[in-house]
Amino acid sequence: MNATTVSGRKQPLIYRLPVISHFRKSIGLQRGMLVTGLVLTIAFLLTTVLAPVIAPYGYSQLSDASGTFPAQQAPSGNHILGTTVGGYDVFSRVIWGSQTAVVVIVVAVAMSIFLGVALGLLSGYFGGWLDRVLVVIADAIYAFPSLLLAIVMSIVISRGQSSFWGGILACSFAIAVVFVPQYFRVIRAETIRLKAEPFVESAKVVGASSIRIMGRHIFKNATRTLPLIFTLNASEAILTLAGLGFLGFGIEPSSAAEWGFDLNKAMADASSGIWWTGVFPGAAIVLTVLGLTLVGESMNDLNDPRLRGRKSAGGKVPGGGGGSDARTGAQAALEAEARTL
């Protein structure tokens, strides 16, 4: 619930949707950050949807009507971003790569969010030995470097080799294992806080069952921070996927385009002056992650009334307002455990 709208009816649904409501209450520098992030993210999503239209060639296409593609060709009319050592068109691979990234994000987050939220609710509400065991397990998972875990998972699931879905599932599963504790932690903390709220006690007093209390009273109130975690996790998922690909545990170029894999193959090119094979997939990763992170960070700042900039009462605009020094609980929990490649 948005505690700041004190008066009037509940706003129409469209204005209460996460990103839209954030946009409406942003101002100055914060709005700039959010808009930049949104533009990058929307561009990324559009690319995904329109990949078949935008990309001139398939992700595994090595030849067309005019013959086999030349290897390591510099950007030119036929191949606007050049070709790789294997003869793939760089531009097409970068475009198709966004599809892989989105599928991995969706599958990974879908797998982790349900389990994490359910476990968090149970653990926080009932407490006791269940809580202790789950927290220890979550901590144990945190203790592993996520990339190592992802590699192990990838070997277990597909023995390191992969088809499209095999590779996707391996990556997503590996990422999900790392994310479940994050959702678990956040939901558990919220549940413990809400459990002591008078409205939960009042439900207990009238004789509501535990399932009813969890489902009706705690769940909706505990999941407010999820859009935020989702955004931040999405960028982490891309980084993990790219990391796996870079280390050679990714998806074969014949099954799908994957930025990390292309970067790996571009390593040898870098020293011989062939810059286009590395720069473009790299830029794709950076821009996508930057976009998602900007959206996530802005949402985090805008969620917190203390960090949110406002038009001053006289109508003057104070400079930006919120930095990102102070953090909300959810963010702090994430930050502490955040790992990068």
Next chain:
Amino acid sequence: MTINIDPVPDRQQPTGRPVLVIDNLKVTFATDGGDVYAVKDVSLDVKAGEVVAIVGESGSGKTVTAKTILGLLPETATSSGVVLINGNNVVSVSAAKLRQIRGRDVAMVFQEPSTALNPVFTVGWQIAEGIRAHAGGPGGKRVSARDAKARAIDALRKVGIPDPETRVNYYPHQFSGGQKQRVVIAAALALNPGLIVADEPTTALDVTVQAEILELLRDLRDKYGTSIVLITHNMGVVADLADRVVVMYQGDVVEEASVKTLFAEPRQDYTKKLLAAVPHLGRNSASAGMTERAHQGGKVLVEAKGLTIEYPGRLGSPAFKAVDGVSFTVSEGEVFGLVGESGSGKTTIGRAIAGLNRTTGGSLSVLGYEMLNLKERTFKPLRKDIGFVFQDPAASFNPQLTIGDCVAEPLIIHTNPSPAQVRKRVGELLESVQLPASYADRFPHELSGGQRQRASLARALILNPKLLIADEPTSALDVSVQAKVLELFKEIQQEFGFAALFISHDLAVVDMLSHWVGVLYKGKLVEQGIGHHVMGAPRHDYTKRLIASLPVPDPAEQAKRREDHRALLGI
């Protein structure tokens, strides 16, 4: 400058030059919902040695006015007008100048002493911090650490902390709540400012401690000629301490008068309404005229015999006895008032009856069910006969559900009604608590505090319970709202005829509603009896002290009570 710790021999008459002048002050806050005009146009002045009380309900702008005096407004606020302290306009001075003014010319006493003190430093350090922040030593240098500590000891002695030489090295947690507030006052006094702004200085304190702090503030004024701006919503405190009263309502000054005039002949309607709403001990007692306990013919709904409730201590320390051998009964149709200060165990008893806390000893029988071996499954059928009203109406409704859903919840859980039946019953109940039935579709944040508490009452009554437990139902509300809710409670109790356990720290409120009153002190029930007997002629020492400490909203009567109180404590 040097501080003057010698008492001013004769209290300056409050006719001298003003130490604080506020002229046409306006404060506006930028919020998501547009600009909020917190203070619209306030002008007032405070003379040397004068106690000016600013009273008003929540949202009246009294705290914002107080914070403006020290320049403590948040960034989202814009203020205009003049706030003159010793010739400096706080609204427009530079940050550096403001820092000099704070502590030296004006100091603040906060509401909650436990959060106003930093737990990781000794109180001496915290008092000295203010002294050393100003170049108050010889030759305009900083005060040395040793001198500052000596002054901190002096300040602690002034506020009546026993053995200040030792206790200057104590940490805040080693003091009780009242002593912590004394320390905060000592810190405010350290540089001997001419003006102290006290924002609800006694609201977080128990009534017996409140009496001591009020005594201390009065002493400061009398001995050192300090002017005090007292922000409070408690009319009893105003009657006890203030010389002059400024009544604020929605950002404007409604009325300004000397304390005697204001209480005797208020001019404005708002002031009249406000004063009429203040509960006054000994007036409007529910048990007036009773000579023996009422409702004894009916069934006994709650019976406690030697009830003991312990909270487990930490490893190695013994369990904490929140309730210690308490025996009482509540019969059908009776309103049992439970009074006590914080930590007396009154809320614990209420929660135990509702099955929210476990009892650990003795016997507590609720509607014939022995709570000592409480099993949620077997107790659940009885829950429909117990209603519970919580203290904070803002927190006791799920913000995601409509009022209708919240009120209907007990009905849906215990019976299996059709949606039409639910709507009808919710509508009826809302009407009986004097809310329009259309409010069922609203969300809790769209209702005011008093409306929410009425809805809360509706929820508790929807199943026609035999027993209602009301835990401080009005202490989060403004007085005028409180008066309406209490009136409603009384009416509904007579109409529905349920038994009620009414828990409150406010003696006057309990007396207005309860037929039979029990007084709790440190987990023990020290006295119980017919309401007006307990309030009028208390027998136990603690009850006597409690009642004598309670300030009544009438300056003349309060002056007399103060003398009695002093006599009782043997001062």
